[in-house]
Amino acid sequence: MRIIFAGTPDAAVPTLRALLASSHEVALVITRPPARRGRGKTLYPSPVAEVAARAGVEVAETTTLKSTQIGERIAAVDADLGVVVAYGGLIPPAVLQMPTHGWVNLHFSDLPRWRGAAPVQWAIREGDATTASCVFRLEEGLDTGDVYSRVEVRIGRESAGELLDAMAQAGASQVLDVVDGLQAGTAVAVAQSETGITHARRLEHADGYVSFTRSAEEEDRIIRSVTPNPGAYTILPGGTRMKLGVATPVERDDLEPGQLEITKKQVSVGCSGGALVLGQIAPAGKSWMDAAAWARGARPDDTMRFGGVMGDGQ
Incomplete structure (x- = not known):
């Protein structure tokens, strides 16, 4: 042929x-x-x-x-x-x-x-x-x-x-x-x-937003669906963006949506049901790194929340 x-x-x-x-x-x-x-x-x-x-x-x-x-x-x-x-x-x-x-x-x-x-x-x-x-x-x-x-x-x-x-x-x-x-x-x-x-339809940048207001399983699927392109991200306090790599959903009910739990080895973020254990992340203007390494340097306080409903300025 x-x-x-x-x-x-x-x-x-x-x-x-x-x-x-x-x-x-x-x-x-x-x-x-x-x-x-x-x-x-x-x-x-x-x-x-x-x-x-x-x-x-x-x-x-x-x-x-x-x-x-x-x-x-x-x-x-x-x-x-x-x-x-x-x-x-x-x-x-x-x-x-x-x-x-x-x-x-x-x-x-x-x-x-x-x-x-x-x-x-x-x-x-x-x-x-x-x-x-x-x-x-x-x-x-x-x-x-x-x-x-x-x-x-x-x-x-x-x-x-x-x-x-x-x-x-x-x-x-x-x-x-x-x-x-x-x-x-x-x-x-x-x-x-x-x-x-x-x-x-083709996925756009906005489709990669992770609000942590959905269940952990839903947020996980969103992240995997846009990896590597157009990429997943969330919003930090002050409106700065953080890129998210593939995370791991876990069953737990003790974290509010967007609430962080930080240990020496991992960073977990609450969702409306369950939580996501973050993998690789990339803060604004920085290279990809392990989430736990970011937490050691950034030292976020207990009040920090990720995501939420995206507003006009986000």
Whole structure:
């Protein structure tokens, strides 16, 4: 099969590498343009662009597939199939029709649950016990196409980043199986259910706020859902922010929401039910450190409270 691959972040790299190592030909890689990172705002190519360049594959860096120029470039490939993993943009109808077998997409949710940009994050945030990776046929609707392959995944206490990394690695062979099936004419796609549809919008900075006014289990899920991006944080007295790494929920009822208990080895914060034992934290303007190390230096008094209902100045 002559393949066009579209993807951008690290999550797309395992599938691209699997296709490059297979008997199929990756004729063109489409990815987002270089992005600025770090304090110096240096431009860096996407992870997919780096892998493709090392493999000697032609790369098209673009923010949209709607332009006439990119459409002509895709059409010239005369591809058998398009494969998408987290490209970061919609594929217009005219381009969907260009490859002989259309396009397939590896999506990290149990479709039709969590259609959209952040399926892993929302599965964790809402407390789903399981999710799935699905390879489906792309069509004009958002993640609505018939599903060729579904592999269930159990959700433990992973962060969104950890779970996505694991699913991306496992999903590479899943995509390759579907590509082989399409070539052999044995692949069968099943229509998605008309019930149980939910949407997973991209999480914003505000979604990472930890108020400690919810149960410890809920606050834990919020933290894990935004780790590593966009990141979790809380508010200290005076309105300063503190970044929060993954914490551990524990059952106890002797701490008020936001109240701290500090020992030599750990910092616990009360929630509306239970408490969170903090792990790594990063006070404003400082690097990540163990919460107990922060407490030894900051020496917070017994009246200090974290979080609360966010006000206009927070």
